[in-house]
Amino acid sequence: MKRLAILGSTGSIGKSTLSIVEQFPERYSVAALAAGRNVEGAFAQSLRWLPRVVSLATEDLAAELASRFRQAGVTGIETVHGTAGTIACATLPEADFVVSAIVGVAGLEATHAAILAGKPVGLANKECMVAAGEILTAAARERKVPILPIDSEHNAVHQCLRVGAHSEVKTIWLTASGGPFRQLALDQFESITPEQALKHPTWVMGRRITVDSATMLNKGLEIIEACRLFDVAPSQVRVTIHPQSTVHSLVEFVDGSILAQISITDMRLPILYALAWPERPASSLTFDLGALRHLEFEQPDFERFPCLRLAFEAAEKGGAHCIALNAADEVAVGAFLERRIPFTGIPRTIEKVLAATPEAHPATIAGVLASDRDARERARALLA
Amino acid sequence: MKRLAILGSTGSIGKSTLSIVEQFPERYSVAALAAGRNVEGAFAQSLRWLPRVVSLATEDLAAELASRFRQAGVTGIETVHGTAGTIACATLPEADFVVSAIVGVAGLEATHAAILAGKPVGLANKECMVAAGEILTAAARERKVPILPIDSEHNAVHQCLRVGAHSEVKTIWLTASGGPFRQLALDQFESITPEQALKHPTWVMGRRITVDSATMLNKGLEIIEACRLFDVAPSQVRVTIHPQSTVHSLVEFVDGSILAQISITDMRLPILYALAWPERPASSLTFDLGALRHLEFEQPDFERFPCLRLAFEAAEKGGAHCIALNAADEVAVGAFLERRIPFTGIPRTIEKVLAATPEAHPATIAGVLASDRDARERARALLA
Numbered sequence: 123m124k125r126l127a128i129l130g131s132t133g134s135i136g137k138s139t140l141s142i143v144e145q146f147p148e149r150y151s152v153a154a155l156a157a158g159r160n161v162e163g164a165f166a167q168s169l170r171w172l173p174r175v176v177s178l179a180t181e182d183l184a185a186e187l188a189s190r191f192r193q194a195g196v197t198g199i200e201t202v203h204g205t206a207g208t209i210a211c212a213t214l215p216e217a218d219f220v221v222s223a224i225v226g227v228a229g230l231e232a233t234h235a236a237i238l239a240g241k242p243v244g245l246a247n248k249e250c251m252v253a254a255g256e257i258l259t260a261a262a263r264e265r266k267v268p269i270l271p272i273d274s275e276h277n278a279v280h281q282c283l284r285v286g287a288h289s290e291v292k293t294i295w296l297t298a299s300g301g302p303f304r305q306l307a308l309d310q311f312e313s314i315t316p317e318q319a320l321k322h323p324t325w326v327m328g329r330r331i332t333v334d335s336a337t338m339l340n341k342g343l344e345i346i347e348a349c350r351l352f353d354v355a356p357s358q359v360r361v362t363i364h365p366q367s368t369v370h371s372l373v374e375f376v377d378g379s380i381l382a383q384i385s386i387t388d389m390r391l392p393i394l395y396a397l398a399w400p401e402r403p404a405s406s407l408t409f410d411l412g413a414l415r416h417l418e419f420e421q422p423d424f425e426r427f428p429c430l431r432l433a434f435e436a437a438e439k440g441g442a443h444c445i446a447l448n449a450a451d452e453v454a455v456g457a458f459l460e461r462r463i464p465f466t467g468i469p470r471t472i473e474k475v476l477a478a479t480p481e482a483h484p485a486t487i488a489g490v491l492a493s494d495r496d497a498r499e500r501a502r503a504l505l506a
Numbered sequence: 507m508k509r510l511a512i513l514g515s516t517g518s519i520g521k522s523t524l525s526i527v528e529q530f531p532e533r534y535s536v537a538a539l540a541a542g543r544n545v546e547g548a549f550a551q552s553l554r555w556l557p558r559v560v561s562l563a564t565e566d567l568a569a570e571l572a573s574r575f576r577q578a579g580v581t582g583i584e585t586v587h588g589t590a591g592t593i594a595c596a597t598l599p600e601a602d603f604v605v606s607a608i609v610g611v612a613g614l615e616a617t618h619a620a621i622l623a624g625k626p627v628g629l630a631n632k633e634c635m636v637a638a639g640e641i642l643t644a645a646a647r648e649r650k651v652p653i654l655p656i657d658s659e660h661n662a663v664h665q666c667l668r669v670g671a672h673s674e675v676k677t678i679w680l681t682a683s684g685g686p687f688r689q690l691a692l693d694q695f696e697s698i699t700p701e702q703a704l705k706h707p708t709w710v711m712g713r714r715i716t717v718d719s720a721t722m723l724n725k726g727l728e729i730i731e732a733c734r735l736f737d738v739a740p741s742q743v744r745v746t747i748h749p750q751s752t753v754h755s756l757v758e759f760v761d762g763s764i765l766a767q768i769s770i771t772d773m774r775l776p777i778l779y780a781l782a783w784p785e786r787p788a789s790s791l792t793f794d795l796g797a798l799r800h801l802e803f804e805q806p807d808f809e810r811f812p813c814l815r816l817a818f819e820a821a822e823k824g825g826a827h828c829i830a831l832n833a834a835d836e837v838a839v840g841a842f843l844e845r846r847i848p849f850t851g852i853p854r855t856i857e858k859v860l861a862a863t864p865e866a867h868p869a870t871i872a873g874v875l876a877s878d879r880d881a882r883e884r885a886r887a888l889l890a
Contacts, residue, residue: 281763284669290786295795362795372768375783378775378791379665384756384764391762398761402674407762411679411746417801 123399125156127211127241129232130223132163135246135272139388140167146394146403149387154211156224156232159183165190168199170355174216175200177207205231212236222247223272225328226452227494230254234487237261237269244396246272248347253445254490255350256483264283268489270396271351275344278370278383279352279390286375293358294348295372295380298422300363301336313389314465316458334453337468338422339447342433346444349437350359356437361430363420368409385409428469436476441483442493443476449497450475475501508781511538511625513616514607516547518712519630519656522774523781524551528638530778538595540608540616543567549573549574552583554799558600559584561591579590589615596620603781606631607656609712610836611878614638618871621645621653628780630655630656632731636831638874639734640867654780656737659728662735662754662767667886670759676706677742678732679756682806684747685720692810698849700842719838721852722806726817730828733821740821747804752793767791812853825867826877827860832843834859837838841889859885 126143130136132487134159137353143150152171157164159179164187168176178201180183184203191199200500212220212232220236223246233250236243238261245251250258262269271277275296283291290382293350303314320329320334334340338361362372370387391407424431429451436443454471457463463471477501484490511528514520520541527534536555541548541886543563548571552560560583563570568587575583586594596604596616604620606613607630617634620627622645629635634642646653655661659680667675687698687706703720704713718724722745729743746756758767769775773793813835820831838855841847849854862884868874 147823168795227759281669285665285765286786309563319592357510360796362798369766372795374793374795375786376788377778377786378769378789379779379786379791380793380795381665382753382766382768384766387761394761395763402759402761402763404760404768405678407761409758409764411677411758411764411803412744412805414746414803416803419795419798419800452590458676 124149124218125151125153125216126219126397127214127217127219127236128152128221129156129208129212129229130158130225130246130422131155131167132157132160133223133225135221135223135389135393139393140171142390142394142397144236145170145405149403150397154214154399155215156208156211158224161190169194169196173199173216175202175211176219177202179203185195209235212241213239217241219244221272221393222250225249227491230490231487234258234261237265237267240265240267242268242270244270244272244393248273248343249448250352251347252448253345253494254487255347256440256442257485257487257490259350259353268399269351270399271347272389272392272396273344274387274389274392275349275371276347277395277504278436279348281383281395282371282373282381283352285381288353290375290377291352291354291358291373292376293360293374294352295374296344296348296355296359296361297364297367297369297371298338298341298343298361299335299359300422301338302366303336303426304363304365307324312424312438312466313465316461319458319465327369328451329459330455333458333468334451337429337465338427339429339451339468339472342429343448345433346437346447356434361422363422365418368414368417374488384411412469429472430471432476434468439481442479442481445484445490445493446475446479446497446500450501453498453501453505460497463505471504474504507535508533508602509535509537509600510603510605510781511540511598511601511620512536512605512607513592513729514542514609515539515551516541516544517607517609519605519607519773519777523607523777524555526774526778526781527555529789533780533787537601538598539615540592540595545570545574549669553578553580557583558587559595560600561586561595575722592616593619593722594606596625597623601625605656605777606634611637611875614874615871618642618645621649621651624649624651626654628651628654628739628777629658630810632657632855633725633832635731635734636727636832637878638871639731639828640824641869641871641874643734650706652783653735654783655731656773656776656780658771658773658776659755660731660735661779663732665767665779666755666757666765667736669765672737674759674761675736675738675742675757676760677744677758678736679739679758680725680728680732680743680745681748681751681753682722682725682745683719683751684749684804684806685722687720688747688749688811695810696848699761700845703842703849713843714836714839717842717852718835721813721849722811723817723832723835723856724850725811726813727832729817729829740818745806747806749802752798752801768795769832813856816853816856816860823865825866826863829868829874829877830854830859830863830881830884833878834885837882837889838886847885847889855885855888858888
């Protein structure tokens with residue numbers, strides 16, 4: 123029985139994780155939940171899963187939850203709050219596995235703490251790896267803690283890598299849907315609206331990640347994540363556009379063999395893989411290969427998607443440049459969604475922030491967070 | 507340094523194996539060659555590779571080769587002949603690895619002898635596994651000898667299987683080009699000529715295997731081979747038609763993940779994989795994934811390809827029925843190429859021979875060979 127600490131339990135990945143726990147009650151139980159600002163969701167999940175600890179964003183919210191527990195006659199569930207609360211969940215002695223699914227750098231400290239505490243981590247938060255990948259992977263190596271990627275691409279890569287040695291990997295090929303503007307005329311990009319950018323052809327996701335998918339900055343973050351997670355150079359990562367999102371990624375080995383992973387587009391599958399690794403429990407998340415008719419691939423156009431180029435440049439420089447790529451994008455996407463800058467303003471903002479970023483490699487999480495704040499301020503100043 | 511015994515050295519797989527030895531002189535050398543009736547080829551290969559032993563089909567041919575050696579002043583190469591000669595090559599103490607690439611059941615005894623002698627085998631001869639798979643795999647298990655499949659489909663499966671446990675395999679999906687008659691109207695099948703059947707869309711191969719590819723009996727043999735090699739039930743093997751022959755096969759796991767292997771259509775790649783396993787040496791046999799545009803798949807039509815149905819039926823019964831499937835097909839294809847029966851006469855002949863085959867499971871190679879002779883006689887009698 124694996125007892126899980128789920129950081130971000132009321133988000134999409136958190137809910138999918140709980141649906142896996144529901145399907146495999148003999149394998150998984152819930153030790154801790156961190157649920158941000160969602161008291162109602164945290165209350166309902168607590169009643170269903172009876173964790174030892176629940177964390178919310180603030181002291182007030184935690185007090186509200188504790189009062190709901192008292193009213194309902196629920197005892198034995200501790201309520202905690204803030205970053206310290208999330209860290210308490212991530213390092214709970216009873217927890218055997220931590221699902222890190224808090225969006226953004228907010229989940230960074232807790233993920234780091236989980237690794238330092240020797241907990242295997244299922245990582246759904248790509249910003250963690252982009253901003254602090256060097257620190258997290260060094261800690262994981264030192265403590266021999268596995269980090270299992272939960273996004274579909276890196277999860278696919280993790281699977282494909284099992285057929286060869288690390289030194290035999292030539293290229294990691296990340297697939298990308300290409301987003302809604304894969305075939306739009308270049309001169310139309312300036313006038314793309316938030317409504318257009320928020321339509322994703324295959325996955326239903328949050329607002330920032332959907333816009334990131336349209337600019338392909340999302341894929342850029344995944345390039346950096348792949349370099350960190352799998353210890354490869356940026357030149358060993360490539361992107362291929364695959365509109366069907368059926369092949370989730372591929373790994374090319376030095377002998378010439380390429381391994382690809384195919385499955386349904388359902389996040390429960392990479393979650394199950396991460397939770398159960400190295401085992402594969404039988405699930406109903408099947409892909410009907412007999413009904414597969416055709417798969418298309420095309421080369422990404424770096425002119426159409428300058429964010430891809432910027433991501434490769436940031437990946438080469440590492441450290442503060444990766445932090446700035448992510449931070450500047452989040453600020454720029456916010457400005458785009460508020461109609462303060464055009465769609466093409468997103469890469470322009472990132473490029474300017476990157477150009478103003480001094481080369482640096484923060485060695486601590488505090489240093490990463492300071493670098494992240496600097497980049498956000500720089501982006502906001504640029505957009506003011 | 508691995509010293510190879512190559513059974514079938516002057517055939518297509520034998521030559522490709524030697525080209526791998528040529529590319530990796532620090533990894534491989536040649537200990538023994540078995541070359542059938544090709545004195546000229548055996549002589550040239552011997553001069554180049556200086557094996558310890560060379561075997562030819564008959565005493566006369568071996569004597570001719572020995573005389574060529576004397577004339578050329580070559581010493582230290584022993585010439586042997588016949589089945590005993592091939593077995594001597596396969597069991598040579600100096601050989602570390604045996605490439606079994608003699609077509610048909612002729613290579614069976616030597617392959618069995620290699621396994622009994624504890625030699626790892628690279629198996630390019632699918633008839634061995636179809637006719638005597640139960641015996642060969644039992645011997646390999648007992649002696650802990652790896653059998654590395656050299657045909658592209660099973661080699662792909664072998665790679666994909668590395669990402670999970672045997673108990674986690676749900677379905678092995680063999681890809682098939684579908685041959686030249688994938689889209690031909692059903693009422694045209696009766697009048698297919700040998701010339702039409704000998705044109706294969708993607709691979710250049712021998713005559714029988716090209717016709718077998720057109721009837722899909724070839725894929726049928728591979729279904730049986732997969733059951734034996736990977737210890738799965740016939741119901742765990744399926745076929746998907748994939749005209750590009752880019753995906754060489756796939757493995758579906760019980761959790762819902764499917765792994766696929768992609769590479770160029772060049773037999774040197776599965777040969778290198780088998781020779782080097784579990785390592786992957788860097789090679790120039792690369793597939794340009796960046797140039798990949800689309801992959802098509804379709805369901806095989808069992809009415810169009812009755813040989814597939816017959817193969818599944820034979821796989822379920824095992825033993826003598828698998829032997830008869832292969833033997834009857836070889837006789838029927840010969841008759842088709844001599845224009846004595848129509849294309850559709852091939853499955854009709856096999857079906858009749860299978861119907862007349864008593865259920866039996868030969869436990870010795872001699873028993874397999876006797877069963878093979880019986881089936882051939884039955885097929886010949888039917889066609890007389």
